[in-house]
Amino acid sequence: MTEFIHEPYKKVLVREIIKMSLDDLVSLIATLESASAYWAEGVLFVSFAITESDDLGKREIEGETYLDRVMFTRYDKYTKTARSSTNVEINVLNVQKSHLYRDLVVWLKKQPVWNE
Secondary structure (H helix, E strand, O other): OOOOOOOOOOEEEEEEEEEOOHHHHHHHHHHOOOOOEEEEOOEEEEEEEOOOOHHHHHHHHOOEEEEEEEEEEEOOOOOOEEEOOOOOEEEEEEOOOOHHHHHHHHHHOOOHHHHO
């Protein structure tokens, strides 16, 4: 029988954190092909990974990954969609049960950009 082992990342390095208005975040996500926003812990966000390479592949195996950018806005309650003031609408995925994404949001809330 196959053995399955859950091994969470040990480290996630984030290159850039960008706080945005809801309108700007919705507009950005709407321009991306088949993209959705994520929601957890009162935050609507999207993240972009760094393009894969052999070196990054080795780091992944060691439990380390990189996010090029995390863009976010405060969004108190989960809704299946988010709408801008110009009626642009995007899908929202509830990732509240993901330990990784909850940890990311808790970490975001401790960063100086959170209070800007």
